[in-house]
Amino acid sequence: MTYTREQILAEVLELLNGVARDWEFEGPVGANTRLFADLAFESLDLVVLGSKVQEHFRQTFPFPQFFADIGQREVRDLTISEWVDFIERHVRQPVAAASRAAGASEGV
């Protein structure tokens, strides 16, 4: 399998919905939800979420630069959609896709 944007979004939403039920937050969590303004995140929440994303995808992501860039914004916030964009940009696709491709080629 490869990670499509839709899959990454679904997995991030699953992760967030999994923890959001422990908060007072009752609204829907979707692509346009803002992490700080809507979910009342603190910067550390973002850092911890980043750790969990790294564990989930079993790779490191350039979060320090990403977080620093957010800190430079006039409005220091980001949407789940932007978070997914970042993951999609840096995620390494699993080797299974290559293996399948190899298998297909062998079949030819």
Next chain:
Amino acid sequence: MTREVLLIGLDGATFDLLDPLMEEGAMPVLRDVIGSGVRATLRSTVPALTPPAWTSLVTGRGPGSHGIFDFFRKDGESSPLFRFLTSHDVACPTIWSFANSAGLRSTVLNFPLTFPPPKVAGHIVPGGFVPWRQLRLGCHPEGLFDRLRTLPSFNARELALDMTQEAKAIEGCEEAEYEPWIDMHIRRERQWVDIARYLAEKEPADFTAVLFDGVDKIQHLCWRFIDPKMTGALASDWELRVRDKCREYFSELDRRIEELLDVVGDEASVFIASDHGFGPQVRTLFVNAWLRQTGRLAWQPGEAPASVGATALGLNQMARHVFQMDWTRTRAFAPLPSGNGIHIVHADQTHPHGVSADEYKAFRDDLASDLLQIRDPESGEAVVARVWTREEIFTGPNLSLAPDLTLELADGGLISILDSPDPARRRPLPTGTHRPDGVLVLAGPGVNKGARIQPLSILDVAPLLLHALDLPIPPNLEGRFVSEALDPAVLGTRPPRYSDDGPVHTPEMVAAELDAEAESEILRRLQALGYVD
């Protein structure tokens, strides 16, 4: 047969406070435990800071080996960016990893750098900087969080990190907030014991470790209310109430210790330890302000993070700090307010104005020498007691991640990284801060009761823990086996065993990276064979 082992962590505990509290009768359980066992001063790491110190205690390795020097780590050897540390960054096996490799179960509650939780047999509820909103993600195994929620006392918001509450320990709070804040810590410690008891009843562990971090927090904010040398100056009703509330915290802590001892029973080996000691801080060194004044650091125009009244810096501002510096004119900087470290900017493509390899030694020597000349504006005494180069205090494969210089301040305090017109300034009232000398108490069968033990290194605890678990001691542990702490008769029948090496330690992220490399190699081979583009 393995005996149960209990490690009780008292974050920041010092005999300077515990002894008077025991003498007053506020901590009778601890007094009796010490009376039936042995005690020793436990010398912390340099810097005496929670992440490197606890990691050293539970790995038996120093920061240069395990790679934990602070709460944060440089994102790369020459990067100005720092990232938060996680369990994946601990480069050496912990006691719970050793136990897991030997088929033993562990319950580890509230220890730093246990997020994401290592997948060991047993239970982990992480401590340190895991926000309460995400505590569910940190509990191991899956489903544990929901089980803990059924406990009557469970309150995630008070159990894990709430930054608003956490900040008060360092940044201070309104007078009216002191007593409720201390009460919150009393409730938090009770929760940890309730969880430990619940897990022990359901699924007993061979190794149980519970860290009470309220000791550190309360000593930071309330030092002058509990230090016997200072309490005589307390006069107002409010001050006396806060003093009594602090004593109540320690009395309650004593009951929590008693409850944990009941959980494990009389046959357990008991370790009570702190990661560092504590003492008063009377002044603040604004080290980046001093670096600016001496021409080694520059802020972007209008960006100097001024210290207006406050001397502390919240986590939220810290990440922005490096963008406020002018990197064309900054050659040395202190990025973090926690570890007293100064980093030198190394010349490279990104920082052509940094310090070149040729001038590095002279630059660092001059910097260290000048730091020792900083004077207290009122007393004239030296503000910096000692400057350590990283080679002097660290050794191991992670040396390059350490600060180039680490300061030991004359009052034992922590630096501020804010800007200020005065590099050194007296505090209006003393606060509490870390000191090198922590505590160690050993009790249970096999302890050499009443033995006089010389001060130990925090690295000496892990070999004793492994011996108590009847596990072999790897040769690369950096502490010594403190045989004088144990009954010679017990040592005769159960001497320490030494292994050729420890369990192979592959932090999960490293494993993942290796997998990724392997994947890349497969891809390269497939490409070479023409299977993929």
